[in-house]
Amino acid sequence: MQAQQDVIFDIAVNITSYYSTYYPTYLQSYVLTVVQNNGILFTHEYDNFIDFTQSIRSITNPPTETVCDDALLAGVSSMLDTPSMRKYLVGESIIEIRKTS
Numbered sequence: 001m002q003a004q005q006d007v008i009f010d011i012a013v014n015i016t017s018y019y020s021t022y023y024p025t026y027l028q029s030y031v032l033t034v035v036q037n038n039g040i041l042f043t044h045e046y047d048n049f050i051d052f053t054q055s056i057r058s059i060t061n062p063p064t065e066t067v068c069d070d071a072l073l074a075g076v077s078s079m080l081d082t083p084s085m086r087k088y089l090v091g092e093s094i095i096e097i098r099k100t101s
Helices: 002-022 049-057 070-080 083-088
Strands: 030-036 039-046
Touching: 002 049, 030 049, 030 070, 039 049, 039 070
Parallel strands: none
Antiparallel strands: 030 039
């Protein structure tokens, strides 16, 4: 799980740094939602990308490795239905989540 978290952190830093540098008004806030065992552990909205990425880095991993399963998919689905996410999903936006085997 730590390897995946490192990749997520690196991608978040790259994306947020790029937009902060070249399009500083494009992203107005950052939402981080952590899901586990068919539920949302927490959702938080950040005003700046530094706090957002530091929060990703500070997430503690579960004591055992887990696999992406229906419970995680349900957690992500619940997260997409939160007020924070609905605030940013505009128009005909479609989010597709594919389960890989």
